[in-house]
Amino acid sequence: MIEFMISLGVWNWFIAGVVLLLLELLAPGVFMLWLGVAAILTGALSFAIGWSWQADFVAFAVISVLLVPLWLRVSRRSNSITDQPFLNRRNVGLVGRGFTLEKPIVNGAGTVRIDDTIWRIAGPELPAGSRVKVVRADGAELWVEPVES
Numbered sequence: 529m530i531e532f533m534i535s536l537g538v539w540n541w542f543i544a545g546v547v548l549l550l551l552e553l554l555a556p557g558v559f560m561l562w563l564g565v566a567a568i569l570t571g572a573l574s575f576a577i578g579w580s581w582q583a584d585f586v587a588f589a590v591i592s593v594l595l596v597p598l599w600l601r602v603s604r605r606s607n608s609i610t611d612q613p614f615l616n617r618r619n620v621g622l623v624g625r626g627f628t629l630e631k632p633i634v635n636g637a638g639t640v641r642i643d644d645t646i647w648r649i650a651g652p653e654l655p656a657g658s659r660v661k662v663v664r665a666d667g668a669e670l671w672v673e674p675v676e677s
Contacts, residue, residue, distance in 0.1 A: 541571030541584065562599050566591040619665035622647075626661045626675055629654060640670070
């Protein structure tokens with residue numbers, strides 16, 4: 529097995545890089561990705577320069593140590609303020625809005641049509657036609673209370 533690995537030479541790094549990238553696909557976490565990129569870069573450097581295997585390992589370690597913190601710094605910056613803060617949290621964007629019930633709330637549960645979606649609601653028993661205000665969003669369920677007219 530060792531003889532086979534030695535016979536591959538520089539290609540070991542490319543193979544290791546692809547294996548690490550495949551591991552990233554199987555268990556996403558954006559950590560193996562950068563190790564895979566470091567292995568591929570090490571293979572490219574080794575192919576261009578013709579280093580010994582010891583120098584290859586040092587280059588891999590240095591590149592890995594540089595890429596992982598670099599990615600952490602870049603990923604922290606990407607959590608910036610967006611013009612669509614409720615894009616994947618639509619329920620939170622409904623808090624504070626008022627609606628008219630098309631169907632009554634019975635036994636503390638009911639539904640309400642908001643735009644093009646029917647939402648489950650929880651609140652006090654109210655007849656159809658009552659005005660309600662969303663006071664809390666809990667997953668796919670909205671908690672409402674009556675609006676005094």
